Amino acid sequence: MLELQDLKDFSIHRWYEPFKHIALQTVLLELPEVVVDKLKSDDSDTDVAEVCPVEFMGALKNVINNLDNNAFVKNNWHAPMDAKMFSFGNELKVTNVNDLFLYLTTSNIIAEDFSSQQSSIPFYLALKPWKSIHPASEFRCIVINNVLRGITPRDWPTYYAHFKDEGPLIIDTLTNFFKENILGRFPRKHYIFDVIMSYPDQPSIVDFGPINSKTNLYAFSWREISPLINKDSPEEVAPIFRYLDSDIGIMTKADAIYKIANAFT
Structure with a gap:
């Protein structure tokens, strides 16, 4: 269950109006x-x-x-x-x-x-x-200390071949989208936001949510993310876009993270 402040800050009736133009x-x-x-x-x-x-x-x-x-x-x-x-x-x-x-x-x-x-x-x-949304167009973005640190497909772990070629474009698009539309405007410094990307349109906000041990971080793990929350690191860093880079068949999230995880520092 969400904490009281989470219930307030992440309620759609609180965040929708300020971000209506991109949601x-x-x-x-x-x-x-x-x-x-x-x-x-x-x-x-x-x-x-x-x-x-x-x-x-x-x-x-x-x-x-x-x-x-x-x-x-x-x-x-x-x-x-x-x-x-x-x-x-x-x-x-x-x-x-x-x-x-x-x-x-x-x-x-x-x-x-x-x-x-x-x-x-x-x-x-x-x-x-109602929209029929291709699962490969949905991404979860992880913001820590007001820095976009991680990007993950929400349809995880599923292999999409185009991520390898389009990865740099996805990173650039979501980084610019975050800086231009969200940075400094959301009341928390640690949070996730979900987007849909449909080229050539700009991304659209689906939701905002808290980061805690119960948050589904998909390609990332709470064990990786938790130390960063307690570390004040306002310096500019490029986000990591983590995805399956090969078709390794059906597996659990834990198996997928074990196979492809790199150091997230």
């Missing part, structure tokens, strides 16, 4: 208290839709309709990825309010967020246009 289009709807209470409870006798105020239900339907009945939903911090099994085609696509509430009520990820009981933080739904 995926998102519509934010604050959840009424009665809906939050229902989502926090284990009472299954009443459907979530039945407790929704008429105004909120109308606004929700209108947003989904404006997104062509093809939307992606998350709360302030997470998407209900563990509810994919309940979606058509395992895509987690929202076509109506029934889809949306099904994903929210069957997701343990969402339940954990709602169980935080932090009344000082309003709960939101974040709805985005």
